[in-house]
Amino acid sequence: MRIGIPKGLLYCRYHTFFETFFSKLGSEIIVSEQTNKDIMDMGVEFCVDEACLPVKVFHGHAASIKDRCDYLIIPRIMSICKKEYICPKFCGLPEMIIHSIPHVPKVSMEPIYMQNEKEFFKWCFSAGSAVTKNSAKIKKAFISAKKAQKKSRTGIIEPGQKLTVMLAGHPYVIFDEYLNMGIVNKLRAKGIGIITEEFVSDSETCEEVKKLVKKPFWTFQRRIFGAACVLLRHKRIDGIIYLSSFACGIDSVIIDLIRYCIGHFPMLVIKLDEHTGEAGMDTRVEAFIDMLERRVLNENYNPSPWECVFSGQNPV
Template identity: 35%
Template sequence: MPLKVGIPRALFFYYYYPLWKRFFENLGAQIVVSPPTNKSIIDAGIKCAVDEACLPVKVYYGHVTALKNKVDLMFLPRLVSLERKTYICPKFMGLPDMIRSNVKDLPTVIDTTFDLSKNSSSIYRPAREVGHFLESRDRIIDQAWDDAEEFQKEFEDRLYKGHLPCDVLDSLEKGKELPVTCNMKRMCVAVVGHAYNLYDTHISMDLIRHLKNMGVKVITPDIIPTAVSDAYANRLPKRMFWTMGKRLLGSVLHYIDEGKVDGILYVEAFGCGPDSMIEDLSARYVRRDRKIPFQVLTLDEHSGTAGVMTRLEAFVDMISWRGVS
């Protein structure tokens, strides 16, 4: 019987699921992913998370709770830095400790630290540490890793062709065809935010689908190659040291420069420290360099579909009144 490795459907899942799925499967494990976020997952997360946690972290707790009795190993890596001199939000760094101290009866936890802040090419060391939970031979682990990185690259290439991560992940999980990307829409809106907020349909109240149903073409930072958003972020007067912040703000600067989007909707989670700064900087650059509608939508566990829909409709109407329809 293969060992079952649990991957919570939250946070880094929306960026790196293809990589980890392929890596663990190459090493003979069976992957178990928690179900899509629902009310009971959120309620379980709120019950055991610390009060100060942002919504996505609370949701992560809920997914761990949903998985813990179904797997032999729980994958809860400590993501510190994935590129040189740039860091992931501190909440990611503390996740394994926070989960351990608040969620009881966990299976064996894979809590390997990924810190590439000093040397981006040192990825094999933590990859081997993870691999050793399933396989003792480094050579086999390295091969599994190289193949998984190729698979992740294929996933990212599909994003850069204009497909949203939610569609690509769906096609990977269920073997579904990717939807045809359509450019014939009444307007184009950039929805900017962390992938775990945008594509978790429960957290986001399915806002991407609602916008599409209103005839809006939706683009997000995830379909912009990292090299492009990095190049824009490098124009900032000060170096941005958050990986995700660099990506979001770099994308906004790209949209401003390219001039193809009719409005920008910034989606943030209540309690997110990095977003309070990135959102404010984004708004300032939009106001200064290209006066298109810019709206912030803050989500928390009390957000309701009706309220979000009203905001979306008002935003789309505002863009229409400016002569785009």
């Protein structure tokens, strides 16, 4: 049995689990290539126009391997944390793939609730049954995959020479070099330190969002917003670069929340879609870094966190 795993969306975070699980079941794993122009073009061709760039790119990944596998893993990830959810686009992902791409093989349809072991095993049992009817083997593979996943970690934390920025956004944008046009390496080349939300603990982000009127519904909303506030309050960053996908509703909520709470603290928002030009992005990043240097080094600016509603000030 050849299991196809598209290298898009939350693959960057959970690939260890899926690959370990299916290889322990004895399947051959077919993973799509890193995102490239062909994959992006295929995604744009097959996916509906209204979708965000990561979902389009996911379609390209699925289309690139569909003819080489017998079973395609399309993770309908509903939730990874208790009482929080992932984007609605994930909920309909298998249907989008089946109805947009012709001649797809059998696809995993069960929803995934990762925060609950029993529920998560249900998905593994259903997907694993496509490979073997031996439930003991599926259970064993599930346990091994969970152990392997525990050891895997995503995120970037790198010290800079003078400045450090938080690179914010959904992980599948930050860790896809083609999609974000190599921004990580560009910042490294300029000697800018980088930190991503993974290096702020869950408990800290939970504490931070308690100050909001309403508890965030989306896990990435809590994580990214909470991490930005914590890093700013602890003066660990000089600015925020937010990589946002055009047409992403969740990004628009997170960006407004961060803006509202950080006051005059510098934040650059880069909207990405299939038409975004690299030269335009480079110019904006360079201008932002110049501004940070002037502000932090020349003007001896000391960021004052919580120029915000929480301290009773009007942030705007």
